[in-house]
């Protein structure tokens with residue numbers, strides 16, 4: 001009769017990371033009768049990659065503590081989780097995936113397919129870094145539990161650790177290895193740390209603080225590795241400004257220089273990729289191929305402000321895409337907002353940082369450097385907020401370093417989402433009590449500065 005029987009719907013998900021695991025749960029909630037299968041090549045069910053640095057440091061006692069949804073949980077939810085099983089090929093004409101487990105190759109049919117294959121660390125061209133296709137002994141990346149276990153078991157008190165890359169992951173790891181009592185050096189090719197997250201003036205505050213605990217060399221590029229009996233002993237670095245080369249004694253090297261999307265399957269299945277190799281998706285997580293969705297670190301989607309395509313790279317976004325793809329793949333209808341704000345946060349050496357939206361250099365900025373409590377109340381902590389607005393006063397971005405940076409940035413994220421302008425937002429009535437917050441919070445005071453700049457322009 002042309003009626004779709006929901007018990008016949010077969011939803012297959014490739015990858016049980018933040019995106020895939022979430023998609024499975026929302027597919028199950030949307031269609032209680034569908035068959036939902038997740039195929040995962042690794043041996044772990046859904047776990048938090050974001051927690052890995054904190055197991056290395058010892059704040060979280062065990063790697064197993066990072067497992068968010070166990071095999072039993074998936075069983076109870078009637079989601080078929082196939083671990084240590086790899087999807088080798090997607091055949092979109094037959095609507096099957098070809099799957100390998102051990103020596104067996106099997107076919108799994110699908111009505112809806114979700115590609116959630118994530119990304120792998122990208123390795124810069126450093127001479128002698130590999131033997132054959134493997135990194136030489138003592139050199140690591142950090143993406144999976146197994147990577148973190150390898151780093152953990154090689155991190156010896158008093159040894160020299162070098163981290164290439166001063167982004168969020170590189171600096172989180174720097175703190176972990178410092179807590180393991182290693183002598184840590186971070187090498188960054190760009191002139192400032194956290195270049196994708198904070199403006200130079202904001203990241204300088206973090207840099208000055210971190211420098212009290214670990215060595216950081218910005219504007220230096222790693223060129224080659226020296227090893228002895230197959231194990232790393234030195235990493236050579238070149239000063240970008242002077243060209244001078246020197247070396248750092250290194251027992252353990254971690255490369256944290258960004259990601260490459262895992263999109264070979266999607267490409268082979270004719271899903272449209274962009275010039276950087278990411279899968280192009282719309283706000284329902286649909287790819288260019290019918291009934292094939294894609295989510296998470298293997299995809300690019302629009303930035304909320306510029307509407308330009310940006311790589312995803314955040315667990316918070318992979319989860320939101322997972323909700324959308326899971327519901328849509330199960331016959332529901334869930335549209336994401338028109339782009340991602342890329343709200344993000346982290347903490348290193350006691351310094352909380354957070355950022356949201358645009359920091360385009362043509363925007364007008366207001367920066368306020370204050371305390372989290374009234375000056376007379378003991379225990380107030382520094383908070384520095386920088387807000388970005390366009391010439392019409394519309395709030396488009398913000399960065400924060402210090403006390404409750406993330407919560408303050410979340411408030412500004414709401415302002416951006418709601419299209420608020422400086423004049424409205426600076427009148428925001430924030431809660432006040434001496435032990436909790438000052439009468440006027442740094443988030444509105446930073447906007448007062450933009451307001452004054454705009455008024456001056458109008459004169």
Ligand SMILES: Cc1cc2nc3c(=O)[nH]c(=O)nc-3n(C[C@H](O)[C@H](O)[C@H](O)COP(=O)(O)OP(=O)(O)OC[C@H]3O[C@@H](n4cnc5c(N)ncnc54)[C@H](O)[C@@H]3O)c2cc1C
Nearest residue numbers: 015017018019041049050087118296297313314315316318
């Ligand atoms: C150390 C670290 C700290 C981080 N901290 C934060 C943070 O604080 N906040 C934040 O928002 N984000 C953070 N992230 C980023 C976040 O972890 C990722 O954005 C998120 O994991 C992406 O989810 P995903 O599902 O797209 O990919 P993944 O979680 O990588 O999952 C992809 C899965 O697909 C599997 N797979 C790939 N190919 C196949 C195949 N052919 N067959 C079967 N399975 C396959 C992989 O084994 C993998 O398990 C951090 C990442 C790391 C590494």
